[in-house]
Amino acid sequence: MLFNSYEFIFIFLPITFLIYFYLNYKNFIQLSKYFLLFSSLFFYSWWNIAYLPIMLSSILFNYIMGTILTRENTLFFKRRTILIFSIVINILLLGYFKYSDFFLENINFAFNTNIGLLHLALPLAISFFTFQQIAYLVSSYRQETRGYKFIDYSVFVTFFPQLIAGPIVHHKEMLPQFEDKNNRLLNYKNIALGLFMFSIGLFKKVIIADTFSGWATIGFDKAEYLNFLEAWITSLSYTFQLYFDFSGYTDMAIGLALLFNIVLPINFNSPYKAVSIQDFWRRWHITLSRFLRDHIYIPLGGNRDGNFRMYTNLMITFILGGIWHGAGWTFVLWGFLHGAALVTHRIWKQIGGNLPTWLAWFITFNFINISWVFFRATEWSSAIKVLSGMAGFNGLALPTAFATKLAFLAPYGVTFNEWLNNIDGKIIMFPWILVGFIIVLFFRNSSEMLNNFKLNYFSLIWASIAFLVSVLSLNKVSEFLYFNF
């Protein structure tokens, strides 16, 4: 079930909310937890109930392993062996569903074989619940999870606001909240905050991201024909689509969780304001960065063993981060580019390099925008075609109206007709992109809005209109980008 669907907004959410708090009001605490678990599983199964046994098996396995790991003494195997075994099983599960075909394709290519592909459907949210549970296993190994009941653990993993696309939450920040008696009662402030955040997130997704989405899709479909302006509109449209889509989803998740008195961690902090690539990764998909840092970068040695080792660790972390997003060489390259950019940034800082803020932002934003092209493109060649267009190799076309005034540009290959035809171009794209820049660079982000939230008519009207306009624009229900990852 999508957050931006009628069945979720008008049926699932109100019913779940009312029954959950009614059960708590009647002091049926355990029942309310089971109800929340059931609701989350129903929410998950709405797409395809066939995925449910996979997720339930994963939950059961990790809970049992987590419980064993919290014991001082284990039979037969050392705790470290059990931890490694558990993590390997999780990675194998993820790898089987997500990377089998990618692996087989590469085997076929490298050894000229013809092994048939499996064409497995990727179980929804598997990347997210796998990471979340690996973190839990590590905590269990550190004896930090003792005493959690299976129902609590299951609610923590499946809690529907964060189940499908994060934020990737940690048991330390979630389970105590479910245990807190105060959170079992209606909290009007949290409800108001939750409605506010949900409305803003819905608006970001439905009105902003989906508008850019159409332009990005058409541009990448026509990659080989894109002229300079078309290619830049395409790449910027995707850059904005991705941000508004994913951060819109996160805002909705945060808002929904608040309705249940659960505070989810922030996941975005105005990432396109970043003035370095390091700054960017402190602002973009923060909970993923946190996971990669705690469970890959630091265990690899982090920055403890000298510069060369640190650079290697950064590269490994980001290449793995790239492939986590999808099974394809374009994702590997995207991760590699970001790893390389971080290494470059570290070296630059070590030699005392400094840039004016505007230039640092300009370089960072353009790097991110260009690297998203690899992230979005389905094939390497498609990415190169878009980038060729952005570099001007496919020429520049301008409106016919400029043909006379700018005629002196014609000898340089500038043409004056069909200037945005390949992307079904409309002049409205330019103000939209300008608005996109203004919002990401000069507006408060959602978490800042949440922190500064005031119960007044302004916030009420703003949230109501955002909700109203979004709900009335839902006729093209579209999935969130991060569902694919």
Add this chain to the structure above:
Amino acid sequence: MISEKKWIKLWIVMTILVPIIALLNYFIDPNGMNNKVIIDGINSSKKTNTGYSYRFKTNRLVDGKFDTLMLGTSRIGVMDPTVVDTYTNGNTFNLEAPASITEMHYKLFKYALKYNNIKNVVYGIDFMAFNGSRTLEKTFSQFNGLNNKIANGEKISNYDLYFNLDTTKSSFYVLYKNLTNQKIVAEKFLQNGMRVFNQYIDSLEKGTYSYDKRMEFTFHEYYNNFNGIYKNYNYSEEYLKYFSKIIQECKENNIKVWVYIPPMYNLHFDSLKSAGYYDEFEKFKRELVKITNYIDFTGHNTITNNSDNFWDSAHLRVKMTKLIMARIFNDKSADIPQDFGVLVTPENIETHLKNLRGQVKKFDLEKMLNYQNAL
């Protein structure tokens, strides 16, 4: 500052506007999708329903009232089903899918079969329907959005159209126009699925209709570099299979089927040669006749040489339905020009194609495609 409870209550009150607006949209029904409540001076004059072709047509089909189907692109869409009724003694539905490919024809045909006891099919098959460069996913987003439901034969609900900002704007527009006694002139599907070009009829009556401008515009629709119907024409064997399956399933279900290639204005026919598609155009006809005989109305003939018979280079006027159907149903009593419509069989296909090739005239497509003139 207002209290938390008050903020929440007011937010809920504001959001109750959503179902109220949806109800308003349902009753005003600005695009004529349900036609449940029609009140003169309120909503009797409506906007077009052709923007929701597949919803409208599938909604009609589920009533199970039809025994004859007209299948194909908009070229058959502008033909009058009541004329077909006179030959089949049945109740005909025009299941035209605009600018479509055969995959869509097949899915719509199966959908119609599920809900109706179909006995006859009149299939106007077009060259454009075999262009493999046009796919459901990339070209027909509206159909693609309903693809699973149509393929599974599910009933298609329109409730999401009522929870819609564009529909809301349309409702207010329709309300305003009706309250101020202004008639809305728009292209429409009738309840039997026929497409009526009300806007052309209106401008013809007012004397403002320009065939040349419409024709130029149509040429642009077919040949423009962005999403022209013929762009990157690539004859699809896959699409031929869909056509073949329709014919086969008609046979299996004892459904009588009449196939024809609709007439196009003579310049449109000539343009296929100028665009370099004529070999593929002939291939399309050769492959078709391996599956079934058909009547071919293309080429230069008494009807296609007269622009008064067309709205543009691709669409006949409705009055021509009688001639087309008389030829298809072999009505001896009708006065049909001898050169209009040739029965094509495996025996005469090569002679027929040779004859047609001889009719092709030189045509300056580039000049026609000057978009500035079309506008």
